[in-house]
Amino acid sequence: MTQKIILLILDGLGDLPVSGKTPLQAAKKPNILKLALKGMQGLMSTIGRGIVPGSDTSHLQILGYEPDKYYPGRGPLEALGAGIKLISGDIAFRANFATILGNKITDRRAGRIDNSIAKALEKEINMQIDNVQVIFKATFEHRGVIVLRGKGLSANISPTDLHCLGEFKLSVPLDSTPEAKKTAYIINTLTRIVRANLESNPINIERKQKNLPLANIIIVRGSGTFRNIIKFNEMHGIIGACIAGGTLYKGVARYIGMDVIDVQGATGTKNTNLKAKGYAAQKALEKYDFVFVHVKATDSFSHDGDAKGKRKFIEKIDKELIPILEKTGAAIVITGDHSTACTRKCHTGYEIPILVYEKEGRSDALKGFDEISAMKGGFGYILGKDVMPIILNILGKAKMYGS
């Protein structure tokens, strides 16, 4: 059989000890340990020692795309993930429905409005301003993406979502180019028109009557410019597919030209259907050399400071997902994109354990798989940029350097 491989990224997998053990250490994970015994481990810094990676840059780096060269900003990745087809030069933002009272933001999430409400309000935001087309798409709850399409735009403007409540500030150009000036003007004009549109929309009139926070403004952050870049199969000489629930991860995959496989029940949340993802990966291996499976909930539990929830979720992955992946016969890489510490509720720069299992490969025969056992792993210390070369070597698809 041709060698195939699964890259399983458990988001925010690495952690710090809580009562003496990290969630990964504490988790009962017999199926992962079977792979560990036959595989090789290492500790990885995705970007560099101690560097705290974002989820966007870390995934790009692991998949072989140096962020310094290829990171387009968060906005374009989210827009692609939301299913918007971007064209070169598009400026994209993450956008929130929020509540504004006078000139003060009083709720950055407009009371976490339902998907259906956000969807119904979409039409108030899609418009043309001067020669710029504004494309808005609601994604999850109060979240969405905005794309500005037109000539002479720049992503170098200040966000209107400042990640905190209080006085609303207009966007300002961050350099003196006419492009930045124009784009800030478009965003500010859009904000003004959208506010008027939203406040007169029946949904908000009803919410006002019910004393619910109004979804009466759109605030933006994460601006970035989309450009076409070299595709994953051209860069690596293998064809890859992505199985993910979270918008960002689908966006990263689409950005690098990787096929995204939609899986019923793969939500990117704590209730995601792990078995469905496993079966989808199994099926994908019939067609693809490389299947990237992303699981978000490990990171979400960390952000909530819920070490027990994280541990239990890892146990669920071990029970429901790993056996399906193992049965495929493919090589398996299990790692995270970064460490997210439950005790800190945020991303950290601590190293992440990585496990590489291939049936006829080398083994360091470790009995554990966690942040501590991986310190004794046969790989020693690796960087995120090493992952794809390791994978290509396993697949026998690495180009020889020299002759």
Add this chain to the structure above:
Amino acid sequence: MTQKIILLILDGLGDLPVSGKTPLQAAKKPNILKLALKGMQGLMSTIGRGIVPGSDTSHLQILGYEPDKYYPGRGPLEALGAGIKLISGDIAFRANFATILGNKITDRRAGRIDNSIAKALEKEINMQIDNVQVIFKATFEHRGVIVLRGKGLSANISPTDLHCLGEFKLSVPLDSTPEAKKTAYIINTLTRIVRANLESNPINIERKQKNLPLANIIIVRGSGTFRNIIKFNEMHGIIGACIAGGTLYKGVARYIGMDVIDVQGATGTKNTNLKAKGYAAQKALEKYDFVFVHVKATDSFSHDGDAKGKRKFIEKIDKELIPILEKTGAAIVITGDHSTACTRKCHTGYEIPILVYEKEGRSDALKGFDEISAMKGGFGYILGKDVMPIILNILGKAKMYGS
């Protein structure tokens, strides 16, 4: 005594497990293990994690010559190895006698003709075309090297040896420079004249009568331009010698200005005289600080998929070569240039074990020396570019950085 050092490169040493053990793991190697117990081990990627190195680039890298800067292509290294004195600007190729029928290559090796036949045919290829001198030298069986010497040439042309049988394709320039155009023209003209010469040569007339594959064409690959580069002794401040059977390794040594010691019976094949190489190294240490000893057969066994042969050959090295080297009192570094997996019959990007032994040095006291034991080595993970600094440090010849 002044400290001296032997760098023993067992080509393609690293491997994957076959029935649970790599050939190096399986080999009985009491003499190597004595060194291991007193030495330090590590795992090495010659170029970078997972990168599959060629034998040429990997040797350059280990000897301190960054391939990105110094790799001249395979042709010049082979030509130097064959004993041709190159001058700056020479274009060199690997060349094969092959069999062509009509316009189809039917045997890339012309029935693996004897050295003597190849030698006798040399004169049909050495010629002048326009103002370009064509120098051909037969090396081993059907193999040889071609050098084009003249003004206005370029190595950027397509090979006529495509590594497969079927339609013969003329060389084409790979850029639009007059140099590339001229060089492709020279190669194509040479090919045409050589074919006529060879077909009327009595050797081929006889082969035709005996129904043997004709050696009636020369096909080329691995083009490269020779330039003079900084010599080994200037770069490192030590004088070094090379003991190798294989043409390429002699060529690498000559390219970097290292003396090549000819050893009777050092053939670069499975029948090489290991003891003779050992005694030659012993003698060379009288004059040189650094002796690079190359053994090719470990790689050849891997390419043949012969794990048992590789194991036995390692045992032979342990028995015949190591004791002689050990008795010299010199420090000894044992490693490979890359891993060649018997199960895959090709170079791979898996890490290579490296053992550094010096009498009064540090020791990690490991009881094994192989791909697995080296995971626990005191060096951890190193790169090929680390080898020469480690060696210079042992020799006490490293220049201080700062003061």
